[in-house]
Amino acid sequence: MSAQSQTTITPHSQEPFVTRTYPSEPELDKTIHSAAAAQAKWTQVPLEKRIAIGRKFMEEFKRMSDEIPLELTLQMGRPVKQNAGEIRGFLERANHMLDIAESSLADVPLTETDKPGFRRFIRRTPLGVVLVIAPWNFPYLTSVNSVLPAIIAGNAVLLKPSPQTPLTAERFAAALTAAGVPADLIQVLHLSPELTTYTIKHDKVNFVSFTGSVVNGQAVEKAAVEAPGFKGVALELGGKDPAYVRSDADLEYTVAELVDGAFFNSGQSCCAVERIYVHDSIYDNFVSKYAELVGQYNLGDPTVEGTNLGPVVSLASAARIRKQVDDAVASGAKALIDESRWPIAQKGTAYVAPQVLVDVNHSMDVMMEETFGPVVGIQKVSSDAEALALMNDSPYGLTASVWTNADANPESHEAFLALVDGIEAGTVFLNRCDYLDPALAWTGVKNSGRGISLSKFGYDQLTRAKSVHMKIKIS
DSSP, X not given: OOSSEEEEEOTTTOOEEEEEEOOOHHHHHHHHHHHHHHXXXXXXXXXXXXXXXXXXXXXXXXXXXXXHHHHHHHHHOOOGGGHHHHHHHHHHHHHHHHHTHHHHHSOEEOGGGOOTTXXXXXXXXXXXXXXXXXXXXXXXXHHHHHHHHHHHTTOEEEEEOOTTOHHHHHHHHHHHHHHTOOGGGXXXXXXXHHHHHHHHHOTTOOEEEEESOHHHHHHHHHHHHHSSSOOEEEEEOOOOEEEEEOTTSOHHHHHHXXXXXXXXXXXXXXXXXXEEEEETTTHHHHHHHHHHHHTTOOBSOTTSTTOOBOOOSOHHHHHHHHHHHHHHHHTTOEEOSOGGGXXXXXXXXXXXXXXXXXXXXXXXXXXXXXXXXXXXXXXXXXXXXXXXXXXXXXXXXXXXXXXXXXXXXXXXXXXHHHHHHHOOSSEEEESOOSOOOTTSOBOOEETTEEOOBSTGGGGGGGEEXXXXXXXXXXX
């Protein structure tokens, strides 16, 4: 990558895939101003028409759905057969945010408490120009969380994709403009880190929505603080998401779900399960079944139909993941998976063998710092209280899951609800994991970030409240 352009490297082949050129600062400045001008006109478009355009956008995106899976694999490495799931999730989230747009953006009346001769209400108004900085791991799923609601709410959007997945943003914008969104209202920006900072600080950019690592989130926050005025920032950052398996969990079901929750997309998900705490009464049985299932993965070329585990995104990421495993083993952890069964997983490649670690503890980075790879640590616990303490002993707080037979056992149901109140996480699951329900608020605590996307609350951070106080009768 040079100072003037970026080149996407296909993870499994390490071959260049696509190159994009960066704009100059004057060109970028012109783009941002054109977005602001387009937004001033767009906010005059009735909400019903914006929603109708959003519906048409979904149809335009569906027309691309046959071309997207292989194209996405060549950019970020996920097995091609698994990419249809991202398309389905993208459309599900888009549909839900369109369904709730009218009620979420409607005026909030205060008629019940109004005095005679007065009328009061709260109106949701757009922020202006929203910069969305999207990640590479689920580029369509994460960007739709902010881009579509921002546009429906009356904002303009500058969409900056990861250098690893530049074509995803271009497809998103193409579908929007084909549906009737003005071209200047949705613009894709391929930017260097320096140009990204310039854009964040720009006086015409009113809000920044960032999804990515904690380190880069801190850089976004720093740039926003240094900008003139007070710029809004939403940060959807990393996770070290825990699962707790209670003694009465359905073992066969739980093992299968937690293997998928940890290893789907090679563990490259902010809400992937990265650490598991298992009650000591079922620990040995759980670990045995878990390791056996992980050993059945077919790690290989993600463009081949039979592959269900692909490479990680880059050589640097692979090296970092291997080091975390090596450091844990050197500190006393035991690796349960014989990595030699996957000869393709060699140092110097982006292929990382799936690994299960036991005899782990919280002095090890593998249980404390985000791995973002196909690795999970499993630790024994003796009680709900011990599990809760370990789940919360983390700088992150995105999601957490509890696995117990709450349906058949009222005591387990109550135990789960007690854990919900104590777990420090934005989402707590019962008997599922690694999933975003668009009707629920997606948010995190601690180093997992701040702000809310999805649900009716997702529209709140993309609008500002304007209070209207009318004295109708003057006597």
